[in-house]
Amino acid sequence: xxxxxxxxxxxxxxxxxxxxxxxxxxxxxxxxxxxxxxxxxxxxxxxxxxxxxxxxxxxxxxxxxxxxxxxxxxxxxxxxxxxxxxxxxxxxxxxxxxxxxxxxxxxxxxxxxxxxxxxxxxxxxxxxxxxxxxxxxxxxxxxxxxxxxxxxxxxxxxxxxxxxxxxxxxxxxxxxxxxxxxxxxxxxxxxxxxxxxxxxxxxxxxxxxxxxxxxxxxxxxxxxxxxxxxxxxxxxxxxxxxxxxxxxxxx
Numbered sequence: 001x002x003x004x005x006x007x008x009x010x011x012x013x014x015x016x017x018x019x020x021x022x023x024x025x026x027x028x029x030x031x032x033x034x035x036x037x038x039x040x041x042x043x044x045x046x047x048x049x050x051x052x053x054x055x056x057x058x059x060x061x062x063x064x065x066x067x068x069x070x071x072x073x074x075x076x077x078x079x080x081x082x083x084x085x086x087x088x089x090x091x092x093x094x095x096x097x098x099x100x101x102x103x104x105x106x107x108x109x110x111x112x113x114x115x116x117x118x119x120x121x122x123x124x125x126x127x128x129x130x131x132x133x134x135x136x137x138x139x140x141x142x143x144x145x146x147x148x149x150x151x152x153x154x155x156x157x158x159x160x161x162x163x164x165x166x167x168x169x170x171x172x173x174x175x176x177x178x179x180x181x182x183x184x185x186x187x188x189x190x191x192x193x194x195x196x197x198x199x200x201x202x203x204x205x206x207x208x209x210x211x212x213x214x215x216x217x218x219x220x221x222x223x224x225x226x227x228x229x230x231x232x233x234x235x236x237x238x239x240x241x242x243x244x245x246x247x248x249x250x251x
Contacts, residue, residue: 069093074106086110101130105137112144120144128160135165142174151182169198173205176212185212196225203232207239214246222246 069092077086090107097103108123121144127137138161146154158175161168176191189212195205210226213219226246229239 068096071100071103071106074103074110078106078110081113083110083113087114087116098126099130101127101134101137104130105134105140108137108140112140117144117148121148133164135161135168135171138164139168139171139174142171142178146174146178146181151178154178155182167198169195169202169205172198173202173208176205176208180208180212180215185215188212192225196228201232203229203236203239206232207242210242210246214242214249219246219250223250 069089071093074086074089074093077083077089086106087110090103090110093100093103094107104123104127108120108127111117111120111123121141124137124141124144128134128141131137138157142154142157142161145151145157155175155178158171158178161171162175165171172191172195176188176195179185179188179191189209192205192209192212195202196209199205206225206229210222210224210229213222213225223246226239226243229236230243233239
C-alpha cells in the first residue's frame, strides 16, 4: 500500500495571493505562517493585504461625538498582525455593520488567527449568507472545516469557491488536498494540475501533485512536479523531504 503523504493547504485573504498555512505539519501556501496555525514553515514571506470594504473612509467617522471604527483601521491592525486589537475593532464594526460581508470576512480571519475556530466559522458562514458567491470565504470555511475534521463539508465549500472563482489556484489546491486526505487521490490530481496551470510558481501545488503521484506509486510521474517545487523553493524542508523520499523509492 502506498504511504500516506503530507499535503499542503492554505487559507487566503480576499483578492490577494498571500496565504497562511492552516495545518500543522503541512507546507505553507505562499506567505508567512498565520499565527499559531502555521505548519512546517512558510514560503516567500510577505505582507498580507486584507479585504477592503466598499467604504473608502480612511479615518474614523464621527458619530454622536464618538469615533466609530472603520474597516481601514481593522485592515491596518491585520497587516501588523496585531490580532487582539484587531479582534476588538472587528467586534465594534460588527455592531455597526453586521450585514457587511467584508467585515464578516475579516472578523472570521482574525478569529481564526486567535484560535477562535467556532467564532471564525460563524463569521465566514455569515459572509456567505450575505453574499453566497463570496469565493474566498468559502475557501477559508473549507480550510477550517477540514481542520475541524469535517472533510465532506470542507469539500463542498471548496467546490463552491471554485464554482464562483474557477481561476483561483488556492481553491483548487485546497480541494485537491482534502480529496487526497480522504483517499480520493484520483480526483485530487486534476485539481493540483489545474492549480499549477493557473499559477506556475505555485510550489505547494507542485509538491502536492508529486506527493499524489507517489501515493499512487507513479514514481516517474512524480519526478517533474517535485523538481518544479524544488526549483521554486530549493531550501524548503517539506520539498526536500519529498524529493528524498522519491529518490529512495526510484530503482
